[in-house]
Amino acid sequence: MSIEIQGLTKHYGATRAVDGIDLVLDDPVKVLALIGPSGGGKSTLLRLLGGLERPDAGSIRIDGTEVPHDEETLRVWRRRNGFLFQSFNLFPHLTALENIVLPLVEVHGWKRGEAGERARDVVARFGMSAHLEKHPAQLSGGQQQRIALARAMAHEPALLLLDEPTSALDPEMKAEVLDLIEELCQGGQRIILSTHEMGFARGSADAVVFLGGGKVVESGSATDLFDHPQSATVKTFLGKVMKW
């Protein structure tokens, strides 16, 4: 995909969460990783890309199509994407299966039978078939996140947006979920994710953007950013987080 961002700005009161971002990434970006310090603007930019929030100023084009500004068209934009957040966000009163089926039926207009079939397929692919009838509270964090990932991609989203999908998980579960995301990448799913997993960003993303203070500090290929960082900010950050 190609991404073109011009003058993108989103303020919360006095906080410049996204502060006049200009960025051009040419086709064929398949997996884009947003990295950088806490509070740098990663989640805000993801929400703007997915149409969950509207910018105060500026524009985003993905594959030449502008992310809409009016609420009605934005709703259509949101539906074509899939979202996964740091903290699972599964419906606690529904089974794993229903957590996937319900949005397919209610949001995407699928027939119940088709939705059930699709949900079972995706869950089987994620190795979770034994847990279909469990409620979220009966699942481990990694299992919940796999169900949430299944839900995010069940409708075959044009773009999958993942906001720190593994940060609430212990190392083993982290690895399981990263393997699944890697598999989706290999399968050609277009993904934009924010992550503190530098190894994953380096290995799986074909473009990396470093955000700090609401601005793009550096962007380029994973090799550019990780092996040849240009700015002192990125060098210092990587020096700290890659140390361990």
Ligand SMILES: Nc1ncnc2c1ncn2[C@@H]1O[C@H](COP(=O)(O)OP(=O)(O)OP(=O)(O)O)[C@@H](O)[C@H]1O
């Ligand atoms: N809904 C909101 N209301 C007020 N301030 C917000 C809101 N969302 C984000 N901010 C502020 O905007 C800035 C950017 O936040 P954002 O969540 O985008 O950062 P981030 O890079 O995702 O950080 P982290 O790595 O900790 O998730 C921060 O200073 C944050 O406090």
Ligand SMILES: [Mg+2]
């Ligand atoms: Mg965030």
